[in-house]
Amino acid sequence: MIKAEEYIPLVSKVTGGIYKRLSFRYSYDDLFQVGCVGLMKAIKGFDESKGYKFTTYAYKIIKGNIYCFIRDDSWYVAKRNKDRLKESYAPDSLDRMVGEKDTPIIDLIEGNISECEDFDLTIALNKLPKSLKKIILMKYFYEFTWEEISKAINVSQSSLYRHKVKAFEILRKELMS
Numbered sequence: 001m002i003k004a005e006e007y008i009p010l011v012s013k014v015t016g017g018i019y020k021r022l023s024f025r026y027s028y029d030d031l032f033q034v035g036c037v038g039l040m041k042a043i044k045g046f047d048e049s050k051g052y053k054f055t056t057y058a059y060k061i062i063k064g065n066i067y068c069f070i071r072d073d074s075w076y077v078a079k080r081n082k083d084r085l086k087e088s089y090a091p092d093s094l095d096r097m098v099g100e101k102d103t104p105i106i107d108l109i110e111g112n113i114s115e116c117e118d119f120d121l122t123i124a125l126n127k128l129p130k131s132l133k134k135i136i137l138m139k140y141f142y143e144f145t146w147e148e149i150s151k152a153i154n155v156s157q158s159s160l161y162r163h164k165v166k167a168f169e170i171l172r173k174e175l176m177s
Contacts, residue, residue: 002043004036007058011035014062022070031066038065068157072146124174132167135160 015035019028042061046054097104125133134153138144150157 002046002054004039004043007039007055008036010055010058011039011062014059015066018063018066018070026070026073031069034066034069035062038062041065121171121175124171127174128167128170132163132170135163136167136171139164 011032012035015028015032019026019031022031038061039058042054042058045061046057048054125136128136131153135149138149138152139146144152146157146160149155150160155163
């Protein structure tokens with residue numbers, strides 16, 4: 001039987017390493033608490049038959065739990081995306097006049113605007129593979145948390161993130177075509 005108290009120094013070591021880089025944002029105690037939750041997960045999920053040492057397994061789970069906390073708590077936007085965001089906050093009116101003849105933008109758009117409204121998210125969702133569709137529906141339609149989804153389909157949260165990105169790429173292509 002694994003006793004959590006024996007591995008508190010391991011939690012402290014992992015927490016200290018991360019805290020050194022992020023002390024401006026998080027308190028040591030917060031990170032330590034999250035690390036302890038990771039230790040409990042490691043104790044619960046450890047399988048001796050796989051041949052790993054518990055400390056090796058626990059180290060990864062504790063560190064991963066702290067990074068998940070930081071990722072879920074953070075909102076980081078890369079520099080290249082900040083510029084795109086700034087541009088997107090300044091939309092043009094379709095009534096704005098452009099060109100030498102002062103023509104409204106709406107008159108320059110080829111085709112009928114109502115044609116643009118004909119796309120249907122349901123059609124795009126149905127083109128996703130079943131596994132990706134299930135993830136998207138659980139998260140955005142049934143409002144499951146990432147943790148609940150990862151437990152339900154037995155996949156790590158980092159794998160879920162990759163699946164989400166892949167699903168969004170497929171949806172984007174479908175909706176833009």
